[in-house]
Structure formats: C-alpha cells, structure tokens
Amino acid sequence: MKKMVKIKGKTYHLNYILGLVITSLVLLIVIIGFFYTPYDPNTMNAALKNSPPSLMHPLGTDNFGRDILSRVMVGAGTTYVIAVSIVLIGAFFGTVVGALTGYFGGWLDEVIMRFNDVLTAIPSILLALVFVSIFGTGTYNIIFALGILFVPSYARVIRSEFIVLRERDFVNNAKLMGAGSLRIMFIHILPNTRNVLIPALLIGFNNAVLAEAGLSYLGLGVQPPQASLGRMLSEAQSYLLDSPWYALAPGLMIILTVLGFSLISGGMGND
Known part of the structure; x- marks a missing residue:
C-alpha cells in the first residue's frame, strides 16, 4: 500500500517527502561549505594526525591532521559541482540527439541510435577509464568524459517521449x-x-556522484590536495581499522545523497 502524506491540500508520496528532507540536509552542508568551514581543509597539523572525534574536531582528523568535517564540506561541494556539470553536458546533448531522432525518425534515427546502442552496451566507467588514460587525470577530464558518456541514456529517454508526442494534436496544430x-x-x-x-536528471545526478567517487577513488579524478568524496575515501582506505571515522563521513555523504535523490525520483513517479 502506498503511503501518502497530505500537505496544504496536496497529496505527496511519503518517499518523496523523506527524500526532500534528506536531500535538504545534505545540500545545506554543501552550501555552507562554499562559504564557511571550521578550519582550512588543506591545513596540516602533524600533532593531530588521525585524532578521533572531539569537540574541536567533531569528525576527527585525517592522516595529515586535517579537519575531516571541513574536508567533507568542501569535498562534497566539489563532488556536487562535478556531478551537476556531467549531468548538464549529458542532458543537453542527449536532449538534442533524442529530439532529432525521435521527431524525424527514418535513417537519421537508425544511424544515430545504433551508435547510441553501442555506447550503451559498454560500461561507462570502462570508457571513462580509457578516456582518462589517454587524455590524463583531473577534474575537467572527468567532467568531459563522463558528460559525453551520459549522452546515450538521456537520448533514449527523450527519443521515446518524442516518438509518442510527435503524433499528438497540439503538434499537428502547430x-x-x-x-x-x-x-x-x-x-x-x-x-x-x-x-x-x-x-532522469535526478537519477543521472546520482550516477554522476557515484562515477566521480569511483574514478577519484582510483586516483584518476580529483587530485590531491583538492578534496572530493571519492578522493577522501581513497585516502582513508589504509586507515579503516585504526581510524574508521576517516572513511565514515565521506561514505555517509555519498549514501545520503544517493538515497535522497532516489527517494525523490521514485516519489515523483508515484504521485
């Protein structure tokens, strides 16, 4: 049975409301991180290496004595900016491709969508690894590589809608x-x-966050000392037993991000 909530006369799916709450909390942390952090996220202090959570450092410090809370706030912002950029590139070009193929059909649709199918059949992370290995690591290369690789998924979504809508009366009237x-x-x-x-944009954002985290974890994305959630997880892997708090915060941010946007997307589909 679907659980619904009524707010100001409008009915919403419970998942949608829960997703909004989680996403709002995560976004609040990210937005604050753009303007304020308790400490400089790149300032090292050897005396505080791998310190556990305390009043001065609520999430502890890393292996360089840097404040983890500050790095999570900044790193989440970096991850979000990269993910949004990836989605914008993928959605823009995917919309153009999907609109052209869905509206005109014919040989244009056959040629482009067969190429689209080939790209879709190959795991995007694998293609991104090939791209990065050729053109080098770094934030901009990740954005460009993953942005292009996100095009086919948006193209398929838009194409399907255009095929249905192009026969509607309002199109014929136009x-x-x-x-x-x-x-x-x-x-x-x-x-x-x-x-x-x-x-589709919300799901794409989730996929972009996970893709950035994966590539940065492998050392192919965001480079030190710049922080991102994936980069922090990579740096924390050697300290999981001695300093578990190091990986907990960035990992939890990724989980909450994906959970929040997934609930919103699923809730929208069940209104």
Missing part, C-alpha cells in the same frame, strides 16, 4: 499554423517531456 520543426521540437514538445526528464 504544423498547420506554420511552426518550424525546431520550434515544434523545443517549444511545443520538449516541455511536455518534463515528467520523465526530471526523474
């Missing part, structure tokens, strides 16, 4: 009034894809 193809595609049809596009 054609009769002399509207051009580009106007019909992006002014008339595209706004009507929001019910599937918004959840």
Whole structure:
C-alpha cells in the first residue's frame, strides 16, 4: 500500500517527502561549505594526525591532521559541482540527439541510435577509464568524459517521449499554423517531456556522484590536495581499522545523497 502524506491540500508520496528532507540536509552542508568551514581543509597539523572525534574536531582528523568535517564540506561541494556539470553536458546533448531522432525518425534515427546502442552496451566507467588514460587525470577530464558518456541514456529517454508526442494534436496544430520543426521540437514538445526528464536528471545526478567517487577513488579524478568524496575515501582506505571515522563521513555523504535523490525520483513517479 502506498503511503501518502497530505500537505496544504496536496497529496505527496511519503518517499518523496523523506527524500526532500534528506536531500535538504545534505545540500545545506554543501552550501555552507562554499562559504564557511571550521578550519582550512588543506591545513596540516602533524600533532593531530588521525585524532578521533572531539569537540574541536567533531569528525576527527585525517592522516595529515586535517579537519575531516571541513574536508567533507568542501569535498562534497566539489563532488556536487562535478556531478551537476556531467549531468548538464549529458542532458543537453542527449536532449538534442533524442529530439532529432525521435521527431524525424527514418535513417537519421537508425544511424544515430545504433551508435547510441553501442555506447550503451559498454560500461561507462570502462570508457571513462580509457578516456582518462589517454587524455590524463583531473577534474575537467572527468567532467568531459563522463558528460559525453551520459549522452546515450538521456537520448533514449527523450527519443521515446518524442516518438509518442510527435503524433499528438497540439503538434499537428502547430504544423498547420506554420511552426518550424525546431520550434515544434523545443517549444511545443520538449516541455511536455518534463515528467520523465526530471526523474532522469535526478537519477543521472546520482550516477554522476557515484562515477566521480569511483574514478577519484582510483586516483584518476580529483587530485590531491583538492578534496572530493571519492578522493577522501581513497585516502582513508589504509586507515579503516585504526581510524574508521576517516572513511565514515565521506561514505555517509555519498549514501545520503544517493538515497535522497532516489527517494525523490521514485516519489515523483508515484504521485
């Protein structure tokens, strides 16, 4: 049985509300981290190496004596910026590709979507590893590589919607009034894809966070001393037994991020 909550006359799925609460808390930490951190996240203090949580350092310190809370706040912001950039690139080009193939169909659809299927069949992380190994590590290379690799998933979502919507009466009316193809595609049809596009963006953000964390964990993404959630997990792996708090905070941020956005996406689909 679906659990629903009524707020100000509107009914929402419980998962949606729970997701909003979790996501709001995580975003609050990220936003504060852009403007304020208790300590400089890159300042080292050998005397405080691997210190457990305390009043001065609520989440403890790492192997360089850096404040983990400060690094999590900054690192989460770095991860979020990278993830948003990846999703924007993937969604923009994926929307263009999906709109063209879904609206016009024919040989254009066959050629582009077969290439799209080939890219989809290969794990994105594997392709990203190949790209990074060729062009080098770093934040911008991660954004570009993963952004391009996210294009096929958005293209398929938009294409499916365009195939259905291009036959609707409002599209035929626009054609009769002399509207051009580009106007019909992006002014008339595209706004009507929001019910599937918004959840796809949320899921894509989750995937981007996990992809960034994976590549940075492998040392192919964000480079030290810059902090990101994946980079912090990589640095913490050698201290799991002696200093478990080192990995707990960045790991928990990733879990809460993915959980929150997943609940929102699932709740939207069950309204």
